[in-house]
Amino acid sequence: MIDQLFCLPCDRDSARTALPLQVSFEYVVGNRTAVPEKHSTGWRTMPFHLCCMRETPCDGTSAIVEFRDKPSLKARSRDIIFVPAGVPHRINDLQSDSSEVSLWMHFFFRTMTVLDVLDYYELPNIIPAEKSAEIAFYLEQLVMLPRVLDFGYSVSQQVLGAGFCAALLRFGRPKPEKSRGINKDLQRCLPVMQLLANTTKMPAIGSLARSIYLSNSRFLAVFRSVTGMSPGQYFEHERYRKACLLLSRNEYTISEIAGQLGYCSAFHFSRKFKKLSGFPPNAYRKMHHLEND
Numbered sequence: 001m002i003d004q005l006f007c008l009p010c011d012r013d014s015a016r017t018a019l020p021l022q023v024s025f026e027y028v029v030g031n032r033t034a035v036p037e038k039h040s041t042g043w044r045t046m047p048f049h050l051c052c053m054r055e056t057p058c059d060g061t062s063a064i065v066e067f068r069d070k071p072s073l074k075a076r077s078r079d080i081i082f083v084p085a086g087v088p089h090r091i092n093d094l095q096s097d098s099s100e101v102s103l104w105m106h107f108f109f110r111t112m113t114v115l116d117v118l119d120y121y122e123l124p125n126i127i128p129a130e131k132s133a134e135i136a137f138y139l140e141q142l143v144m145l146p147r148v149l150d151f152g153y154s155v156s157q158q159v160l161g162a163g164f165c166a167a168l169l170r171f172g173r174p175k176p177e178k179s180r181g182i183n184k185d186l187q188r189c190l191p192v193m194q195l196l197a198n199t200t201k202m203p204a205i206g207s208l209a210r211s212i213y214l215s216n217s218r219f220l221a222v223f224r225s226v227t228g229m230s231p232g233q234y235f236e237h238e239r240y241r242k243a244c245l246l247l248s249r250n251e252y253t254i255s256e257i258a259g260q261l262g263y264c265s266a267f268h269f270s271r272k273f274k275k276l277s278g279f280p281p282n283a284y285r286k287m288h289h290l291e292n293d
Helices: 133-143 150-170 184-196 206-212 216-227 230-247 254-260 266-277 283-289
Strands: 024-035 049-054 061-067 073-076 080-083 091-093 098-112
Touching: 024 133, 024 150, 024 230, 049 091, 049 133, 061 080, 080 133, 091 206, 091 230, 098 133, 098 150, 098 184, 184 206, 184 216, 184 230, 206 216, 216 230, 230 254, 230 266, 254 266, 254 283
Parallel strands: none
Antiparallel strands: 024 098, 049 080, 049 098, 061 073, 061 091
């Protein structure tokens, strides 16, 4: 005999409803690496979020994190350092008796395939060691996953990544200007944003505007209000992000990456990449210890 199933009555006030956000974690690259004494990353601006931690125990300040537009910060051993995508920064490791070990990861956490979840929150750049054990646990688990993931490990990466981002977001607060939910302008621009993130050729502004039933001038104004940049800038930002991802995976030559991203030549791609990152493509690969064998 099958027992009957009963549900308690539920009304609008007591129900918990969530937006169908379809979040996904994107692991770009990460590792556990030795850090030489007096090491500096140099000034850089990455298209991905950075989370790192100096593992080696030491007294006092372990590293200085510098930003171009705000005061520098001091990090101790086991403190979590978080740098949002697009923020110019430099991390300087201080001299110690022995080389430090750094646990680090570049990542994204997206919803609706193109929206950056972390962009909707104000997050601290330093999370003290005594409060960051959960983040450190997820960071270590993600970095130690195999380089080549099968189905099971891919599921594990998504679950661990969601847990990592959830732990990180507990230290943040929603940005007032973005905490009112998905507004009408954002919903309207979303198809254009998805198109620009998945094409290798910049469409004409007129065709983009017509696709969402706006005049050219109105479309440009609405798109900038939603993304903070022009359609052309958004397109180049997405190409740059994909270029960094392809370079870090080390599966393709520079010429192959240039072709995949729609550049007319490897020279044009290299010049564009260096202008955005400050480094030639091959130098970016070497920075992540991913040189070709």
